[in-house]
Amino acid sequence: MRVEDTKCFGCEACIPYCPVEAISMRSDGIASVDWDICVECGNCQRAAQEICGAFYREEESLQWPRVLRAALSDTAFVSPLPQVKARGRGGGEKTNDVEGNFLPGEMGVQVELGRPNSGVSFKEVEKFTKALAQIGIQFDPAIPTTRIMDDPSRGTFPEEVLKQRTLTVYVSFKTDEPGFDRAMEVIADLCRGLTTLATITLIRKVEPGQEMFPTGTLDRLGYSIQPNGKVNLGLGKPAYDFTERRQS
Ligand code: SF4
Numbered sequence: 398m399r400v401e402d403t404k405c406f407g408c409e410a411c412i413p414y415c416p417v418e419a420i421s422m423r424s425d426g427i428a429s430v431d432w433d434i435c436v437e438c439g440n441c442q443r444a445a446q447e448i449c450g451a452f453y454r455e456e457e458s459l460q461w462p463r464v465l466r467a468a469l470s471d472t473a474f475v476s477p478l479p480q481v482k483a484r485g486r487g488g489g490e491k492t493n494d495v496e497g498n499f500l501p502g503e504m505g506v507q508v509e510l511g512r513p514n515s516g517v518s519f520k521e522v523e524k525f526t527k528a529l530a531q532i533g534i535q536f537d538p539a540i541p542t543t544r545i546m547d548d549p550s551r552g553t554f555p556e557e558v559l560k561q562r563t564l565t566v567y568v569s570f571k572t573d574e575p576g577f578d579r580a581m582e583v584i585a586d587l588c589r590g591l592t593t594l595a596t597i598t599l600i601r602k603v604e605p606g607q608e609m610f611p612t613g614t615l616d617r618l619g620y621s622i623q624p625n626g627k628v629n630l631g632l633g634k635p636a637y638d639f640t641e642r643r644q645s
């Protein structure tokens with residue numbers, strides 16, 4: 398995002414709207430955006446459109462690879478990228494029950510990096526994806542983070558993507574109980590040196606009488622679970638019968 402100098406009258410009203418503190422006032426009293434820090438979330442443009450209309454996206458912001466920032470940070474941005482087809486940046490956990498993403502016994506892990514207000518660079522994301530790939534994790538092929546990788550089996554991103562930042566990135570995968578323990582060890586280790594925020598979501602279809610997650614590893618690593626159930630009341634009809642994987 399950029400500021401059109403001639404439209405800015407220095408009221409500073411836009412500054413609190415930037416989640417990553419990329420806006421500051423220059424010595425001449427005009428607002429300015431730090432191009433490297435900005436994740437192209439569009440908040441400033443929406444907030445200031447009735448004040449001054451000074452914010453605008455440069456053509457470069459709409460080109461690869463910088464367009465990734467808006468595609469993954471701005472819920473109102475319609476992405477031109479085939480790798481990031483969806484509008485908005487949400488994970489798919491609300492539709493798991495309808496789409497049949499998890500069979501009994503399977504466990505899902507989703508690591509969200511950057512939100513709500515730190516942002517994250519793909520260099521930081523790659524630390525997670527490379528370490529998880531080394532222990533045999535296979536990433537969810539449907540989500541943008543995996544589609545952007547140049548080699549999902551190694552968890553690596555193209556060089557030009559590593560220079561990009563975004564407000565939030567999801568790393569998602571499915572595993573079994575032994576794989577879950579190993580993955581949580583790796584994630585906990587990486588979180589210790591992390592310079593942004595990480596939210597870890599654990600996903601499982603819980604059968605009657607079944608423990609939600611094996612808590613031994615989580616207790617040892619110092620994690621406590623905050624259970625949030627997503628209950629399908631029947632408005633979304635499951636597209637599978639919970640006994641065999643849905644054919645796609
Ligand atoms: S809201 Fe508009 S006029 Fe006020 S500082 Fe920001 S860019 Fe300048």
Ligand code: SF4
Binds near residue numbers: 438
């Ligand atoms: S687009 Fe978002 S990150 Fe960039 S300056 Fe505006 S509010 Fe900040």
